Amino acid sequence: MQPFIRNHQYNLIKKQIELLQRTCATVADPKIVASVRSNIQCKIAEAFPDADAAAREMLNRGSELSTANECQQYLAALDTVRIPFEPGTEQQLKKLFPKIKKLKLPEIAAMNMRDLSYLGWTDIAANKQFIVYGLDDRLAGVEGRITPTNKKGACFACNRQTEVALFTAIAKSRPAHASPDYYKAFGQYMCIDSAVCNQNITDLTALEQFVRQIVK
Numbered sequence: 001m002q003p004f005i006r007n008h009q010y011n012l013i014k015k016q017i018e019l020l021q022r023t024c025a026t027v028a029d030p031k032i033v034a035s036v037r038s039n040i041q042c043k044i045a046e047a048f049p050d051a052d053a054a055a056r057e058m059l060n061r062g063s064e065l066s067t068a069n070e071c072q073q074y075l076a077a078l079d080t081v082r083i084p085f086e087p088g089t090e091q092q093l094k095k096l097f098p099k100i101k102k103l104k105l106p107e108i109a110a111m112n113m114r115d116l117s118y119l120g121w122t123d124i125a126a127n128k129q130f131i132v133y134g135l136d137d138r139l140a141g142v143e144g145r146i147t148p149t150n151k152k153g154a155c156f157a158c159n160r161q162t163e164v165a166l167f168t169a170i171a172k173s174r175p176a177h178a179s180p181d182y183y184k185a186f187g188q189y190m191c192i193d194s195a196v197c198n199q200n201i202t203d204l205t206a207l208e209q210f211v212r213q214i215v216k
């Protein structure tokens with residue numbers, strides 16, 4: 001079977017399967033369990049509008065599980081059909097940030113690309129965060145300044161309560177005849193740890209919109 005599950009979709013399924021497992025372990029009423037199952041089946045199907053028959057069958061099986069063991073085996077099977085993020089070569093990555101002379105890249109070889117919806121890393125010394133995201137089939141790079149909040153808050157990309165920082169980036173495009181000191185900045189509260197963010201993200205809409213604002 002061809003890989004067809006992207007990281008955010010895998011996160012969504014995992015969340016739903018964990019909910020199902022909790023429900024089966026704690027709820028005795030079979031009607032409630034059945035309604036949770038059908039809800040889960042809908043949520044997973046919604047995340048895969050283009051799935052073919054074989055993929056749909058595999059996805060539907062998720063809502064029929066009960067025990068922790070079954071759930072674990074199911075997630076392990078899904079793991080084999082995940083689509084890895086493609087970060088490009090080191091040179092391609094550097095080209096995304098042409099203004100930065102000595103770009104410190106993360107240790108890509110040590111990362112599992114299947115766990116990523118985007119590549120994110122922080123340069124603490126420079127107070128900067130970098131995001132590389134596949135936008136319209138091309139890699140797009142966003143660099144921004146980070147202002148730590150030193151507390152938990154909702155991340156705009158993954159929507160979880162995590163340790164967030166204010167991430168501010170300057171839009172690349174300028175209106176015609178803009179004055180030399182014109183700039184437009186966009187800020188969002190975002191997970192400081194992009195590995196955590198990538199584990200939690202279940203919908204790419206907010207992140208994609210943000211990246212588009214900066215690079216278009």
Ligand SMILES: [Zn+2]
Pocket residue numbers: 155156157158159160162190191196197198200
């Ligand atoms: Zn996040």
